[in-house]
Amino acid sequence: MQNNLTKVQYFYGIRPGEVISLDLRHEHTLVARGAAVWVTRAGDPHDYWLMPGQHLAVEPGRRYWVSSDGEAEAELQREVAHRFPLARVLRRWLAGRRASREANACAAAA
Known part of the structure; x- marks a missing residue:
């Protein structure tokens, strides 16, 4: 089964001496x-x-x-790869088609 991938990026500017916290619930990649x-x-x-x-x-x-780390301002890039499996996309499309047909059938019967 084929997966469609989309990359989402977030950027954080970090001033010297500033500490930010991130609660990450999915797989990410941090880039300095x-x-x-x-x-x-x-x-x-360990620290990194x-x-x-x-x-x-x-x-x-x-x-x-x-x-x-130091006196210079840093930027942190956070990358997330979202996967949209083809089966999930097809299920949503079919559900929309069914709902559309049902709505049209109800309108025609009235």
Whole structure:
């Protein structure tokens, strides 16, 4: 079965000394831009330093804290790949067709 993929991107500007927290419920990829980014996640004893352009795959269901590493402003890019299975799209289309037919049949009978 074929999957249609769509990439959704979110961007966060991080000022020096600022810490943002992210509750990520799905698979994501974090990408550092502009300056190095410090990342730590709940339940993980390790911290991660991403140089500009480096990626970190995140685990769903965890909280992440992110900060600019240094005096420069950093940008964090969060990428999400949404999958739209063909079967789900077809089911929705068929349900819409059925509802349309039923509505037309009721209007014709009246």
